[in-house]
Amino acid sequence: MRTLQLLLDFNMLPQDQMPMAFGVFMHKDGSIYDDIPEVHYQFPKAYLSRAKQMVGDWIVYREPVKLPQSKGFFAVAKVQRIIPDPAISDRYRALIEPGSYLPFEPTVPHIVDGLPVERDLANAQAAVRPLSPSDFARIVALGLPKEDVLPRVGDPEPLNVVREERTPFEVERPLVQSLLNRPFRDRAFRRAVLHAYDGRCAVTGWRLVNGGGRLEAEAAHIKPVEHGGPDSIRNGLALSGTAHWMFDRGLIGVADNHEIIIHRKVNDRSGVEAIINPTGKLIPPPREADHPHPQFLNWHREFHAFAA
Numbered sequence: 001m002r003t004l005q006l007l008l009d010f011n012m013l014p015q016d017q018m019p020m021a022f023g024v025f026m027h028k029d030g031s032i033y034d035d036i037p038e039v040h041y042q043f044p045k046a047y048l049s050r051a052k053q054m055v056g057d058w059i060v061y062r063e064p065v066k067l068p069q070s071k072g073f074f075a076v077a078k079v080q081r082i083i084p085d086p087a088i089s090d091r092y093r094a095l096i097e098p099g100s101y102l103p104f105e106p107t108v109p110h111i112v113d114g115l116p117v118e119r120d121l122a123n124a125q126a127a128v129r130p131l132s133p134s135d136f137a138r139i140v141a142l143g144l145p146k147e148d149v150l151p152r153v154g155d156p157e158p159l160n161v162v163r164e165e166r167t168p169f170e171v172e173r174p175l176v177q178s179l180l181n182r183p184f185r186d187r188a189f190r191r192a193v194l195h196a197y198d199g200r201c202a203v204t205g206w207r208l209v210n211g212g213g214r215l216e217a218e219a220a221h222i223k224p225v226e227h228g229g230p231d232s233i234r235n236g237l238a239l240s241g242t243a244h245w246m247f248d249r250g251l252i253g254v255a256d257n258h259e260i261i262i263h264r265k266v267n268d269r270s271g272v273e274a275i276i277n278p279t280g281k282l283i284p285p286p287r288e289a290d291h292p293h294p295q296f297l298n299w300h301r302e303f304h305a306f307a308a
Contacts (some may be wrong), residue, residue: 028078104143197238
């Protein structure tokens, strides 16, 4: 009864305290839709009215259940606006608010402890659909870090723990504030990237661990946040400290085929070559869907004026 009363009381709240229209966007790599989840989500006209309800609010991305090795729910993002697709008639794009995309680590499976994570669903197959506040809170709590710690080797956060249940009234605002908090986002990004790369530097190939089990590798943005880069695994690299320093300063870059490029301004080319792994190419994550996106790699090369 208390939860029902709280839901009824939403109608009495000021506009800036109204409940949020959370949603789900179904995404499959290699589908017919031109999606870049960090930037935009393409969908057919049939979902337009439903998607419009989510403008200004948060959605979670989910892979289809029937997809082999589906990773379930894999990210959260905020919908900025909807526009007609510039290339295909009768399709639209939900533009993602810059700086809002955040990957889940671990990704959240469809079922935990025998129960569906998304419980208040009307149509689990719809590519664009609403999501209840309690389902949204459950998914985000399972997918994002709780503590201010670096990942430790062999110590992933368990998937089978659903953090304390709360009513929609109690979870919405504080949860969304956390999603916008920079330190929180940094922890989530770091954890997702280091797990994707298994803590191994993509340039050197080193996987160094200290006595306490902490990884030496750092999570680096390819396109920095201050330049509009998302907190996405595909905009991230796991790099050792020296490689991170060189990458951020444009001393090394990465071609679309993952070849590691040394900038012409480097004064000690042989020294840089000595720490690059023997293949001369980036060591990407095992999952192709987590590989660096060419759009971000190209931005880095152009920004640091690598020769064409």
